[in-house]
Amino acid sequence: MSAALEDDARAESIRMIRDSAAAVAPPGGDLSRIRGLRFKAPGHDPATFRQLGEMGWIGLRVPEAQGGAGLGLGEACALAEELGAALVPEPLIPAMLSASLLAAVGAGPLEALLAGTALPLVAWQERADTLEVPGTPDAPRKFLVNAAAATSFLLPVREADRIALYEQAGGALTLEPTQDGGTFGTLTPDLAGASRIAGDIGEALALALDEAALLTGAYLLGGMERALAMTLDYLKTRSQFGKIIGTFQALQHKAADVKMQIALTRASIEAAAATLDEGATGDLRRATVSRAKARAAESAMVVTRQCIQLHGGIGYTDDYDVGLYLRKAMVMANQYGSATLHRRRFMATSPEGEE
Template sequence: MHDVDLAERRERVTMLRDSAAALVPADGDLRRVRAWRFAGNGLDAQAWALVCEMGWPGLRLAEEQGGSGLGLCEYVALLEELGKGLAPEPLNEVACLVSLLPAEWREPVLRGERLVLPGHGAGLVADHQGRLLGQAKVSLGKAAHGWLLMNEDSAWLVDAQGLEGQALATQDGGHVLALALNGVPAQRLASSPEQLRRVRDEAALGVAAYLLGCMQGAFARTLDYLKVRKQFGREIGSFQALQHRMVDLHIQIELSRALVEETAACLDRSVAPGEAQRRIYATRVQAGDAALRVCREAIQLHGAIGYTDEADIGLFLRRVLVAASAWGTQGGYRQGYARLIAEEAFNG
């Protein structure tokens, strides 16, 4: 029975990877990505409708709630494929928070009729009338119908209609909406700190998977470039020094892949919360560091043209710089990992 389950899971993973071609052209064409840089509210409505039509926002959601009930192994495989083509759609943000939404919001979100995006706040508190005070930032917040704002132990749903914030442009062509909340009506969600921690942990793993895809896309383009660019009458890919650099980058990619896939498999087996967090923190740090290194060196290996905005290779670093700060920073995950290790040593 176990072999049958494993074969079915592999088949689902393959199908999801193949389905990503709907947003990620096989030839690596990034014209759609370029077209949506700094454009409108940052969301390609047609592409997002396709995402919802394929049921991706509900991949992790239980079937009785209208989702597919799939595991993290399938989920991270899809995000990896989307990362290869720098797909800008906020799938990870929506798929991780949809389980927290009340039915009247969850169902239209799954159908693509509404969009709710997560925000992370500073000093978020609700007054005695249930109105929200504090500050928050929401990636692509201008495109959303609602914002799900979180602190460490609470979450509130805010209807974005009629509300405004300051849109701050990000390097990848999107934006972050900065919100100053002065008594905004909000619905406090019935979510426990454990549920919120799980949402943040799974989102962090999703970011790591997306970053894995980004570094693979950058690596593949660089490898192709080294095979055609010539100096001194030879393809520069034949130079041993450059081959060694590419090997080092490939090792970083494979280390990241191993951690992403193993962590997803462990969480699907429902390991203890402490072990799950430790694995997620380690995976997130490795993927973030590796993606930044791979994309920076990919630009260097392209030479001077790699630093121009016309060169597609630069889009990978810009996207990674933004994605690597989603759901927490590299430094924050390092500190979290160190804290968990110290706690294990103290309690062991």
């Protein structure tokens, strides 16, 4: 197949993924379902999560031989972007992280996860704002998204110079509410009641975490674009002093700045997905992901705050939807590494950061 035909086929694949997202992400921007799930356990709809499995989204990155779709990060980022635009709360990115890890080791509840009937969560994080996995056997595992719905937990545990993987069913779990209406969980490991399912997952977990960071950036990109679209619609209809406020030059300049932030984020996300799909490894992979995630995390906060300001007083009320995008950005911007962490990692791993 020629390069042109391959590019056309890839573009068509991404278009189909975006179209399929309408099943759970209404293109009209109706957020009534999202509002109905806020601040209620488990924070998402289990039936919709099963639907994600039935549509093949959880296994999007899993090889076909293991029951997945075997697609690339270009398709996965396009899907995450569409879900971000609709603020879909179902834990697709954590589920895809678990699926990638279980597929790499060839063990654990992969089949049930791909079907959306199980949610094993990778409990890897021991402190805030890190991508490092110490694997301390008895250390509490923190910042577990949608932990209340987990059917089991996948625990990376250091054994000598390797990271092994254990599966723990249940355990001591505490939940804390988050700004977007969901929860973060903290799990106390109980290795005595856990099963050892793999002996060395270090590199597989590092790759899965990088992909999760990139997908989180894509989700934030979708939220930014939807928040701007809502804002532009508002600027075209709201009148003040007898004029449509969208004609005010100062507001036009702010909207243009926001649009530039989104364009730069899109370029970073799409370039990173293409680079990883081409097989980037090591420092190149880490630098590429960090550049995109840093841009997305920082831009998401800038864009959503500016969109609220452009709405004026109504933007600060919880009843108005644009504020939901700021709340989501506040929660997700630091997941899988903040902008600060990723800037540091980019400087440490990219040739562009060398003196």
